[in-house]
Amino acid sequence: MINVNIPGIQEAFTRMGRELIERCAGETPPVTLEELYGRFLQTNGWAERELRMRLDELHPGVGWSAAELDFVQQQSPEDDGPYWVLDAVDSMMHLHQGMSLWAMSLCLIEGGMAVFSIVYDPHRGEFFHAVRGGGAYLNGTPIRAARKTALSTALLATAPPAVPVPDPAVTEAAARSFARLLPEAFLIRMMGSVALQLAYVACGRLDAYWEYGKSLYNWAAGALLVSEAQGSLTGPGGEPFTWGCTGIIAGHEPLRAQIQAVLHP
CATH class of the missing domain: 3.40.190.80 (D-Maltodextrin-Binding Protein; domain 2)
Known part of the structure; x- marks a missing residue:
């Protein structure tokens, strides 16, 4: 696995999350599907370009998935080498409706396996990350799934x-x-x-x-x-x-x- 620059990635996602909130603050919710899709393409495209640019600076040579919305292509790995899977705004509808509970996510696939991932919630300032074989963390503190059995x-x-x-x-x-x-x-x-x-x-x-x-x-x-x-x-x-x-x-x-x-x- 490549040596991931976690602080650099956290800084990039924190900044972008803040800019997304500021960019969409005060928006009137979209009325038509055309308006909704137009905003999605504009906002998601901008955020994705900015994050890709920063990640390319941090990790030159790591590829990018071209199949975020292509479920057929997601049935097998796109490459044996490392590549990023980015969802710049997961639950875009929430963002443009002025709601929380949208997030930003990134996953590194290498050798056909997820080896590193982050999920960032800009509204709560919560940065989740995981390293295969290295545990999962919330703002640097180890986390564990609930133990309920019923x-x-x-x-x-x-x-x-x-x-x-x-x-x-x-x-x-x-x-x-x-x-x-x-x-x-x-x-x-x-x-x-x-x-x-x-x-x-x-x-x-x-x-x-x-x-x-x-x-x-x-x-x-x-x-x-x-x-x-x-x-x-x-x-x-x-x-x-x-x-x-x-x-x-x-x-x-x-x-x-x-x-x-x-x-x-």
Whole structure:
């Protein structure tokens, strides 16, 4: 693994988070889909360019994913060498609606594995990072996933399909899973940024997270946090969480297993 300049990356994301908040402060929420997509392209494009420029200065020679929204290409590694997967604004809708619970995420893929990741929440100034084999941290302090074992006491989170034209099978699976887990769990929340919800599982604020889909890059940064915080990760049916999976369950293993049993009896 390359020697990642964590302080430099934290400084870059902290500055960009502050600038995004300032840039969008006082905005009137978008009225039409055209306006929403226009703002997304403008804001995300600007933030991504700025962050890429800084990361290229910190780590010249590391490549970039070209498949953030290409779920087919996400079914296998894009390269054997190191490359970044960047989501400059995860849950862009929240940002442009004047809400919190959006985040910024970055994951380093090397040798077909996630080896380093960050999730940054600009509103709370919280910088989560994980190094494969080196643990997970919140603002430099080690974190650990919650230890709950009973689904009846658990606070779960999920996310609905968020692509412009959802896959009907994924939409159906998401709705069915919510209906099955709602009477079994203590509470279920949908909180915006997927990466941030997984970071909350890693630090114990949420007990578990599940989702259906094929957007591996949407989960990669947060999944490494959970794994390094002694949480468990699988696909929805208990299969390994890896390239080609059709969803994710993340949390303490006894709880993860109970969620799997409810989803796939």
